[in-house]
Amino acid sequence: MRRTAVLPRTPRGPAVPALALVTALVLAGCTGSDDGDSGGSGSAGGSDEPAAAGAVTVAPDATRTLVPDTDPVAAAVSTSRALYESSDVAVVAGSGDADAELLGAVAAVGLGVPLLLGSDAPADALGTELDRLGVQTVLAVGDDAGDLLPGGSDVEVVAVPADAGALEEATGLDLAEPTTVPDAERATAVAGLAPDALPVLTAEAPPAPATPSDAPADGTETEASETEAAESESFESEASETGSAEPTGELPEVQRPEPLEDVVVLASGGAQSLAGIATARAAGAEVLLTGGVADPRGSAEVVERLAAEPTVLVLGADLAGAPGIDWKLDAAATGTQLPGGGQLLFPEHTLIALYGIPGSGALGLLGEQDLPASIARAQQYADEYRPLVDNTVVPTFEIIATVASASAGPDNNYSAEQDVETLRPWVEQAGAAGLYVVLDLQPGRTDFLTQAKQYESLLELPYVGLALDPEWRLGPNEVHLVQIGQVGIDEVNQVVTWLADLVQENDLPQKLLVLHQFQVRMIVDRERLDTSRDELAILVHVDGQGSQPAKQSTWEVLHRDAPQPLYWGWKNFIDEDVPMISPQETIETVQPTPELVTYQ
Incomplete structure (x- = not known):
């Protein structure tokens, strides 16, 4: 009999009933404890020299863990809670800032630490997870990411814009050439990240507004466009002169944790799962995507992998919260495939x-x-x-x-x-x-x-x-x-x-x-x-x-x-x-x- 755990949805905002909070803390205990007895490793030791910052990964106790959060901020916290016992360093990016999330994912995988998200909403979930992990330094990626951290925290903040050069300078990571990622392929790109091969992932720019064909004869639109262009050039020049693309603060050297080699994270590839996918790759877990289908039976690769009975974490409300997810995982775990592959007939x-x-x-x-x-x-x-x-x-x-x-x-x-x-x-x-x-x-x-x-x-x-x-x-x-x-x-x-x-x-x-x-x-x-x-x-x-x-x-x-x-x-x-x-x-x-x- 397979044991399935459902992580409680991470609360957002201050109004959390006491019973719900107690339940969350009790269930969160199955993913690790503060005394380090879980068997995870990765922390550096030694009393004569300052220890490098590190992280401790931990496989979920249950053979299956469901993370059904609908909110990206909460989903990121839940995944971190499931796969990390502690981490001296965490990466934080602004939720909804595509470039910051993608570069934050690159940084998290490169350093081996969780990627968390911040937003303008109350930051209780983010602050609670930073405390649980024991974070001492936050790498805040994106222009406003540092402002999204909870107030009153004594963590050191190293702020970098969503810029590859600044990220390299702050982390010491060696990044490859930039890769532009279409919206629909962001999760796939993050799922393929590996610490020894880190591309610079950038979001596909939205299309430029169409130029009206019926421009005014008096040329006012042309004049306005020229003014906007001049202002843009002036802004870029000012940014270059003031060095706004440089990091603030200094990130400590980070020792990578032991990878979670027999943990598989399943996700459909929805936007709310991107940070969780990055955290899973940072922890060394394998990530398999179901191609946008909220059913693990649809992928021949997933069916074949689940037949080996790894520890499974199912990420995203569309997949972890799908009706019948338990019996669908049971069917996939048999490894039996239809003629032509997979376990779903159509449209495949x-x-x-x-x-x-x-x-x-x-x-x-x-x-x-x-x-x-x-x-x-x-x-x-x-x-x-x-x-x-x-x-x-x-x-x-x-x-x-x-x-x-x-x-x-x-x-x-x-x-x-x-x-x-x-x-x-x-x-x-x-x-x-x-x-x-x-x-x-x-x-x-x-x-x-x-x-x-x-x-x-x-x-x-x-x-x-x-x-x-x-x-x-x-x-x-x-x-x-x-x-x-x-x-x-x-x-x-x-x-x-x-x-x-x-x-x-x-x-x-x-x-x-x-x-x-x-x-x-x-x-x-x-x-x-x-x-x-x-x-x-x-x-x-x-x-x-x-x-x-x-x-x-x-x-x-x-x-x-x-x-x-x-x-x-x-x-x-x-x-x-x-x-x-x-x-x-x-x-x-x-x-x-x-x-x-x-x-x-």
């Missing part, structure tokens, strides 16, 4: 499927050849799509597990259920070859959930999804090919709940649930579809046949007022479409681009 993958039943070509391409040839054919169809899309194309089988029957059969349900062990070789060998597999249900007069449970042992495999085909869901007195079936949404939602629970209970990757539909009436009250369970990727498969205008019309109608989130599938009929479109036409003309394309 496009599935290209052969539809049918093993042993019979009457119902689709899948049964026109034996198993090895079917795998090869699915791979061939998938290959035709690889140059057409940017994501990973995955060959797929959609196997009809229960077949609509013209006769009632011994169970009187007008559905012929295939034996699980008969299907197993097709399912398992397809999975071993890197295919995804979907089991399709045509239930007749029984219900979808009853039939789905018959294939539970196959659905427990990580690469197997489920499809419900309402065309073949009959009422009590109906028969196939006389009526087109339909299903009520409550029956569908029963399957959603059961299948999602199966995923969570077995720590499985996200599972595909396909709903076949070519008429609005086929799924009654579809607007009430339960799309809240992100254990599943729910996809509506628009599987009508005929002329392309008619198919496109059906596609457009079924998209109207569709619940969200929902994914979409398209079917190409070899013989029935007039005409069947090519892979390139499928991608170019079917919009939005389908996540699943099936061939029958």
Whole structure:
């Protein structure tokens, strides 16, 4: 059983209830203590010579620690509290000052000390953390960073502007050439910092205001621009003469702490996490970003790394505070990946499927050849799509597990259920070859959930999804090919709940649930579809046949007022479409681009 700790959100402002403060202090104790018994190292000793300033890192006691702060200042404090027992030196930058935060991150990683943030709001959180760390010297990066420190503090402040030369002079760090970082890539740039290779990170400048094309004829705008330029040159000259780019104060020599080599910090890469990411890199922890997705299952790299069972700190409200983060981490820690990588189906993958039943070509391409040839054919169809899309194309089988029957059969349900062990070789060998597999249900007069449970042992495999085909869901007195079936949404939602629970209970990757539909009436009250369970990727498969205008019309109608989130599938009929479109036409003309394309 993995132990998860949730660090209390760091309070901002003076009005903190006494009980909340006591709780925060108690929980903070799991990240280190003042007596140094935690096992962290990095402080310099010796009584004859002045000791260098140092820091002591400490791995969280819990195997997982969640830092769900929404505020950047609080998130920076919480990360420092989780990974540092003490530090004689800390870096402070103004929250929201992009250049100061980026250079502060460089300084923190280079020195091996925490990066904290200051703001105009009450500075209780910052001051409390400086006291807890035992900070004696603050390196304040940015023009106003020193003014953001709490009043009454006796720490020495070394103030530097957001200038690479001044930072080098104050710290003794050897910095490389400047690198301009776009807003969306700041977290990535900081996550890649290492003490032996420190670039100068600078924020991308905002675009200059557009020059109006209808400038006044009297030239007043030109005169104003010339005045502004002269004032700018005068300011730059004055700054150079007064030496404003030089640091104030002297930073002591800093001895780096022992790195936290088996600690992984996960973050989505949001702006509120940047300082925490810098602190993690300063402490020697590995930082993995989920690419803006608030789900650790979406990254193949994260899944692979968590399988090694490191100590994990999850940083940022969007990730640490995401619903179901515990079971998502459990699933990622299995290391099991979907065909094509990761544990989320979309938008990372496009599935290209052969539809049918093993042993019979009457119902689709899948049964026109034996198993090895079917795998090869699915791979061939998938290959035709690889140059057409940017994501990973995955060959797929959609196997009809229960077949609509013209006769009632011994169970009187007008559905012929295939034996699980008969299907197993097709399912398992397809999975071993890197295919995804979907089991399709045509239930007749029984219900979808009853039939789905018959294939539970196959659905427990990580690469197997489920499809419900309402065309073949009959009422009590109906028969196939006389009526087109339909299903009520409550029956569908029963399957959603059961299948999602199966995923969570077995720590499985996200599972595909396909709903076949070519008429609005086929799924009654579809607007009430339960799309809240992100254990599943729910996809509506628009599987009508005929002329392309008619198919496109059906596609457009079924998209109207569709619940969200929902994914979409398209079917190409070899013989029935007039005409069947090519892979390139499928991608170019079917919009939005389908996540699943099936061939029958």
